[in-house]
Amino acid sequence: MRTIILLILLVTGSYLNAQEVQSKNVPSIIINALQLKFPKATDVVWELENGLYKAEFEIGRQEFEVWLDHSGKLKRWKQDFDKEKLPGAVQSAIKKSFDGFAPSSVERLQEGRNVFYKMRLTKAKEKHKVLFTEHGKLLSNQVL
Structure with a gap:
C-alpha cells in the first residue's frame, strides 16, 4: 500500500518539499552510488526531496529521475519509456x-x-x- 501511495504522489506531482542542491553539497557516497548504477548519466541536477536525494539526468536522449537514501541505496526511479x-x-x-x-x-x-x-x-x-x-x-x- 505504501508503494502505491508513493507512486500516486509521483503521478500527481505532489512532492512539494523539493529543494535544489548543488553537486558540491551532495555527499560523495550519494554521488558515487549514482555513478556506479548509472555511469553514463549526464547533466545531473540534484534535489533533496522528503529526505531523499533526487537526481535528474539523461542517458543519451532518455530522461531519468532516481531517488537515493542517505546511504546511497536506490529507493525508486523512473525513466522515459518507448x-x-x-x-x-x-x-x-x-x-x-x-x-x-x-x-x-x-x-x-x-x-x-x-x-x-x-x-x-x-x-x-x-x-x-x-x-x-x-x-x-x-x-x-x-x-x-
Whole structure:
C-alpha cells in the first residue's frame, strides 16, 4: 500500500518539499552510488526531496529521475519509456479497457521489485492519465 501511495504522489506531482542542491553539497557516497548504477548519466541536477536525494539526468536522449537514501541505496526511479516496448499485459489491458486509445509520454517507474507504467492515453479529444502495474492492473485513471 505504501508503494502505491508513493507512486500516486509521483503521478500527481505532489512532492512539494523539493529543494535544489548543488553537486558540491551532495555527499560523495550519494554521488558515487549514482555513478556506479548509472555511469553514463549526464547533466545531473540534484534535489533533496522528503529526505531523499533526487537526481535528474539523461542517458543519451532518455530522461531519468532516481531517488537515493542517505546511504546511497536506490529507493525508486523512473525513466522515459518507448511505448512500443510496453509489456504484453499492459498492452492487453489498454486494448481491453481503453480500446482505440493511443499511449504517449510513457514512463517506467520502479520501487524495489515493483514496476509500473505511467502514461497518457488519447482518443480524439478524450484523454486519460493512467498508471498500470507491469502485469496490466490499472491502479490510477485520471480523466484530463
